[in-house]
Amino acid sequence: MKLSLGPIQYxxxxxxxxxxxxxxxxxxVDLVYLGENVCSKRRELRAADWxxxxxxxxxxxxxxxxxxxxxxxxxxxxxxxxRLVGNGHFMVEANDATALGLLVGQNFVAGPHINTYxxxxxxxxxxxxxxxxVLPVELSSSVLQQMHDAxxxxxxxxxxxxxxxxxxxxxxxxxxxxxxxxxxxxxxACLDDPGGKYLNTQDSGELLTVNGIQLQSxxxxxxxEVLPDIAAMGVDVVRLLPEPEHMAEVIEAFRDCIxxxxxxxxxxxxxxxxxxxxxDGYWHGAAGxxxxxxxxx
Numbered sequence: 001m002k003l004s005l006g007p008i009q010y011x012x013x014x015x016x017x018x019x020x021x022x023x024x025x026x027x028x029v030d031l032v033y034l035g036e037n038v039c040s041k042r043r044e045l046r047a048a049d050w051x052x053x054x055x056x057x058x059x060x061x062x063x064x065x066x067x068x069x070x071x072x073x074x075x076x077x078x079x080x081x082x083r084l085v086g087n088g089h090f091m092v093e094a095n096d097a098t099a100l101g102l103l104v105g106q107n108f109v110a111g112p113h114i115n116t117y118x119x120x121x122x123x124x125x126x127x128x129x130x131x132x133x134v135l136p137v138e139l140s141s142s143v144l145q146q147m148h149d150a151x152x153x154x155x156x157x158x159x160x161x162x163x164x165x166x167x168x169x170x171x172x173x174x175x176x177x178x179x180x181x182x183x184x185x186x187x188x189a190c191l192d193d194p195g196g197k198y199l200n201t202q203d204s205g206e207l208l209t210v211n212g213i214q215l216q217s218x219x220x221x222x223x224x225e226v227l228p229d230i231a232a233m234g235v236d237v238v239r240l241l242p243e244p245e246h247m248a249e250v251i252e253a254f255r256d257c258i259x260x261x262x263x264x265x266x267x268x269x270x271x272x273x274x275x276x277x278x279x280d281g282y283w284h285g286a287a288g289x290x291x292x293x294x295x296x297x
Contacts, residue, residue, distance in 0.1 A: 001231045001258055004031035004158065005251070006241045007067040009166060009211060011190035014044040016244075021053050023248055025060040028255040031237065032057050035084070037067045037095055037111075039173075039212045040077050042190065047083065054090055070095040070113040071169040071213065093134075100128060107131045112160060113169075119150035132156040132237065137165040137221070140285040145233055156236035161223040162250060163241020164196065164209055164216040165279075165288065174199075174210040194244040207289075217288060222278035224271070225264040225292075227257050246274040 005024060008017065024032060034057070035050050036042050045053070054064045066084055069077060078098060085092055085102045093109040094100045100114070110116060110125045112134040125133060133151070135144055137160055148157045176186040178197060196209035196216055209216040220243060223230065230238060238258070240250060250271055257267035272278070281290035 001227075001235060002030040002237045003028070003251070003255055003258060004033065004237050004239045005029045006160070006163065006239050007033045007035055007037050008242045009038055009164070009214065009216070010194055010196060010242075010244065011039070011042045011188065011212065012044065012194055012244070013191065014049075016194070017045060018053075020242070020247070021057065025057055025062070027248060027251045029062065029240075029251055031063045031065065033065045033067045033093055033109075033239075035067045037070050037113075038169075038214050039190070040069060040074070040080065041186070041188065042212075047080070051087065051089070058090075065091050065093050065109055067093040067111065068095045068099040070111075070166070071171070072096055072098050073171060094130075100125075104128045109158070110134065112136055112166065116147075119147060122147060122151045122155060126152040126155045130155060132158055134158045134160065134239070137167070138282050138288060141226070141229070141283050142285065144235075148233055148235065157234075158237040158239055159223075159230055159235050160221065160241060161227065161230070161238040162254065163220050163243060164218075165221050165241075165282075166214055166216055167208070167288075168215045170213050170215075173213050174215065175212050178210060217279055219277045219279045219289070220275055221280060221282070222268070222271075223280055223283055224254060224257055224267045226280075226283065227254070227264055227267075231258070243275075246271070249274060 034054050058064050093111040094103055095111040095113040106129050110130045110133040116133050173183040175189050176183045179189045190212045196211040198206045199208040199210050201207045206218040209218055253267040253270045256262040278291055279289050280292050282288045
């Protein structure tokens, strides 16, 4: 079972991004998804910069996939997507229907933002050229098993096993609204929140994470304790989603668990002190924000 690293969901300064991928080049991950997939206004790195990072990671032995935006709202974004699809070097992860249309006939990854909920959709994606699909974050282990068993030949399965889960996108910008400024004059406020901004309820604390036009889970999902179950299903790739801190330790823990050098419980113990709390409810068919250790038996 291979280990992948998803695209950065947050807006980080250029140097932080470069430092992060310098670490990734030496880290024990097999695949790296690159690029801006949340907001096209985030331009600390331009397209040429992302391609330069991609080539450096490829030279370090990583398989690189370029991720597309999850929500296209302008003609300029469609034109940028056309250039991404035609990059000539790296496979693309499609995260919306526009990307799917442009990628027909090419090998591509159907990302987690594609509504892949049944075997018929898997067959359609494979016919279009998909060689891998990513389980939507809200689906349970039982649904994964059914879909994985029913997938067509030649289609790999990938599951997100760590990181704040991308739950929704909006044409409105939540971060701009929090700063009481219009979206078109946001001042790139997301740079002030390298891990997003918590959305709190009046009585129960942190509910969601606001990240520009994206809503995420408040806490990172963590499926390290069920990695043996995921491997037993025959899943091909498990994905980590980058967080602003401690990713080197997270990568090492998951890698060592996959390779059998750590038990799932030992891997959890290695990283659980690095984050306030985790969630895994969706995997168990429960409320997404719940954590199995606190669920009623």
